[in-house]
Amino acid sequence: MNEKKALAVNGYFATLILVILLAGGIFLLVQEQFVTGIIAEAIVLVIMASLTVVQPNQAVAITFFGDYKGTIRKSGLWLTVPFSIRKTVSLRVRNFNSAKLKVNDVEGNPIEIAAVVVFKVVDSAKALFDVDNYEQFVEIQSETALRHVASKYPYDNFAGEAYSLRGNSDEVAAELSQELQTRxxxxxxxxxxxxxxxxxxxxEIASAMLQRQQAAAILSARQKIVEGAVGMVQMAIGQLQEQGIVELDEERKAAMINNLMVAIVSDRSASPVINTGTLY
Incomplete structure (x- = not known):
């Protein structure tokens, strides 16, 4: 079912006719022209039953004996099909905050996840007649889509080679929006x-995963430190040899490399031992 425009006449013009017919009917009844007066009053009742008010950013769907006649979207007072049933649906933008869901990520780790969905109705006929309750439908489908997307990615990717829920929030949000729109x-x-x-x-696993994150952070920091230390040692030995400050054989070069690496990589301040010579 798709939304279509309903037949509607300006309600203010209809109200003017209503007042004229009401006054005319009363006048005819006073003049004892009962048949004509009753017909006029009956027409007044029909017009009154046909008037409907549409609020801003709302739509009114018209059904007549089970047949969908269309939707009025423009706000104001309107004259539509008499004795019809009118169902109002809001076209405003709304938020849905999901509850915290407990799901397993792609690696099987239990995680807690929640999302906010911003949505609006764009087809009143589908919203009213294709589903029982479109607000409840949005709620259930949003949680279902969130579970499905969360189960496709790991919470965190320590190797940094693929998407993760924590590291790629924009990409995950885009995929969640696309899946929700389809549903x-x-x-x-x-x-x-x-x-x-x-x-x-x-x-139940928050403490263990925190330790894992801390260990990964320490390993990453150590790796950066070692890479920098190797470069510094290469630069130091290269400059010493180029400028002829000291001649180093392989044994002394290895000792210097060892001392420099220990001083640079160590997480504590180095305590150098100064050689001042020998007594003999």
């Missing part, structure tokens, strides 16, 4: 934006 199109809903609002390891 919610049947309800006439457009997804404006979807973002993660909460992401953490589950309580």
């Amino acid at each position: 919610l199109a049947v309800a006439g809903v457009e997804v404006v934006e979807a973002r993660l609002t909460h992401l953490a390891y589950s309580t």
Whole structure:
């Protein structure tokens, strides 16, 4: 079912006719022209039953004996199909905050995740007639899509070679929005934006994963320190040899490299031993 424009006449013009017919009917009844007066009053009742008010950023779907006649989107007072059923749906942008879900990432680690979905209704017919309750439909499908996306990626990628939930939040949000739009199109809903609002390891493994993150950070820092130390040692020995400050054989070069590496890599301040010569 797709939304279509309903037949509607300006309600203020209809109100003017309503007042004229009401006054005319009363006048005819006073003049004892009962048949004509009753017909006029009946027409007044029909017009009154046909008037409907549409608020800004709302849509009113018209059904007549189970047949969908269309939707009025323009705000104001309108005269539409008499004795019809009118269902109002909001076209405003709304937020849905999901609950904190406990899911397993692609590596099987239990994590807690939540998201906010910004959406609006763009097709009132689909929202009202293709699903039972489009707001509940958005809620259930949003949580389902969030579970599906969360299970496709690891919480964190320590190797840094692929996407992760923590390291690629923009890409994950884009994929979540795309999947939500596919799921919610049947309800006439457009997804404006979807973002993660909460992401953490589950309580039972949070301590262990924190230790893992700390260990990974220490290893990464040590790797950077060793790379820098090797470059500094190469530069120091190269400059000493180029400028002829000291001649180093292989044994003394190895000793100097060892001392420099220990001094640079150590996490404590070095305590140098100064050789002042020998007594003999």
